[in-house]
Amino acid sequence: MKIKKLCMIPGPTPVTRSIQDQMGRETVAFGDPGFINDFKEVVKDLKEIFKTEGEAFVIAxxxxxxxxxxxxxxxxxxxxxxxxxNGFFGDRYKELCERRGLNVDVLSAEWGKTVTAEEIDNKLKEKVYKAITVTHVDTSTGVCAPIAEIGEVVKKYEDTILIVDGVCATAAEPEYLDEMGIDVLITGSQKALGVAPGLAIVLAGPKALERRKSLGTIRDYYVDFEKWIPIMNDPSKYFATPPVNLIWALKETLRIIKEEGVENRYERHRQVAKAVQAALEELGFTLLAEKEHRAVTLSNAIYMDGINDAEFRKVLAEEGAVVAGGLGAYAGKMFRLGHMGNIDYHFLVSTMSAIERTLYRLGKTDALGKGVATLQKFLME
Ligand SMILES: Cc1ncc(COP(=O)(O)O)c(C=O)c1O
Known part of the structure; x- marks a missing residue:
């Protein structure tokens, strides 16, 4: 019998039927009045959910x-x-900034730990930084940065724009721009938002928009806020073709998020992460992220002795769950399990049972049910 393979990597995450239906709709002209209204609603909802008086940008x-x-x-x-x-994606921001001719300083943490708000405060005192980038959840390590504390610190520095990479956090961890001091939130559609890959989403608060104005003409064209602001305010105008079906898909996930309630959604992610992480530890894995800074969106589990990564993930896929491998120094030593977005208990229980069957087939456990029991106990708390 062919077994269904659950996509449990840290993004893309499983896309629910009602969102798939939006992607399967017949594409209309981007000037279609119905689509224009839908796009307007998406932009309005993003600003409301992530609480900013600024602008929201949704582009392919x-x-x-x-x-x-x-x-x-x-x-x-x-x-x-x-x-x-705090890992691979922070390093990506470093490279990206260097290529732009920016004068980059880096504060980095050992993998599994996070740079603290205090360290950032001390660094910002040294000279005027025009911007600071922080990865909210680094997908390579499963570490969550203390964004609320960092926001409080950066608020003190008038000239510094706080850019938060929320790709692996948005819609699972609180990110309220204006009150938390986040000036720019950047994210994608395929993780905790639960849409297929293909959308770059950016929210910019008032301070960031003022900064953009002060720069005059910038050399970037497609990503220029000034090119997109007229479109986001009135999507009947044209700048570059909007990804019609993905915008419908985003609209549907925002409807799901509002129906669930954002705070409830954050709490659900916290509870799920606690349960999954306890179950993985019960099965003998070690989590890379230190306890107090563990992400709620994914778990990075280091193998016990004697497990071959390629074999583990191959057998696990045969048992019905696809997970990702480790990055950097943890390639071959760890797997990464996503547990975010619009997933329910069925995905979690099935995945944990597939992990147990994999360990059983590899001769690493004879106690089937141990992980699932722990998972369910925590889910029922
Ligand atoms: C934290 C973080 N930032 C940035 C990215 C890059 O996003 P994308 O792969 O959609 O370009 C990822 C991708 O996994 C990520 O996890």
Whole structure:
């Protein structure tokens, strides 16, 4: 019998039927009055959910394009920028900033730990940084940065724009722009928002928009806020073709989020993460992220002795769950399990049972049910 393979990597995450239906609709002209209204609603909802008086941008692209958009609109060549790196995606922001001719300083943490708000405060005292980038959840390590505390610190520095990479956090961790001091939030559609890959989403608060204005003409074209603001305010205008079906899909996930309630959604992710992480530990895995900074969106589980990564993930896929491998120094030593977005208990129980069957087939456990029992106990708390 062919077994259904659940996509449990840290993005793309499983896309629910009602969202798939939006992607399967017959595409209409981007000037279609119904679509224009739908697009307007998406932009309005994003600003309301993530609480900003600024602007929301939804364009075709991925999280990496959103990273470019974030930095391109608030800095010019030669500016000092501080990159906070808790892993692979923080390092990506460093490279991206360096290629733009920015003068980059980096504060990095050992993998599994996070740079603290205090360290950032001390660094910001040293010179004027025009922007600071922080990865909210680094998908390579499963570490969550203390964004609320960092926001409080950066608020003190008038000239510094806080850019938060929310690609692996948005819609699972609180990110309220104006009250938390986040000036630019960059994200993608395929993780905790639960849509298929293909959208770069950026929210910019008032301070970031002022900065953009002060820069005059920038060399970037496609990601220029000034090109997109007229479109986001009135989608009947044209700048570049909007990804019609993905915008419908985003509209549907925003409807799901509002129906669930954002705070409930954040709490659900916290509870699920606690349950999954306890179950993985019960089965003998070690989690890379230190306990107090563990992400709610994914778990990065280091193998016990004697497990071959390729074999583990192959057998696990045969048992019905696809997970991702480790990155950097953890390639071959760890797997990464996503548990975010619009997933329910069925996905979690099925995945944990597939992990148990995999360990059983590899001769690493004879106690089937141990992980599932722990998972369910925590889910029922
Ligand atoms: C934290 C983080 N930032 C940025 C990215 C890049 O996003 P994309 O792959 O959509 O370009 C990822 C992708 O996994 C990510 O996890």
């Amino acid at each position: 692209g991925t999280g990496t394009l959103a990273m470019e958009m974030g930095i391109a609109n608030v800095t010019k060549e030669g500016d000092n920028v501080l990159v906070v790196s």
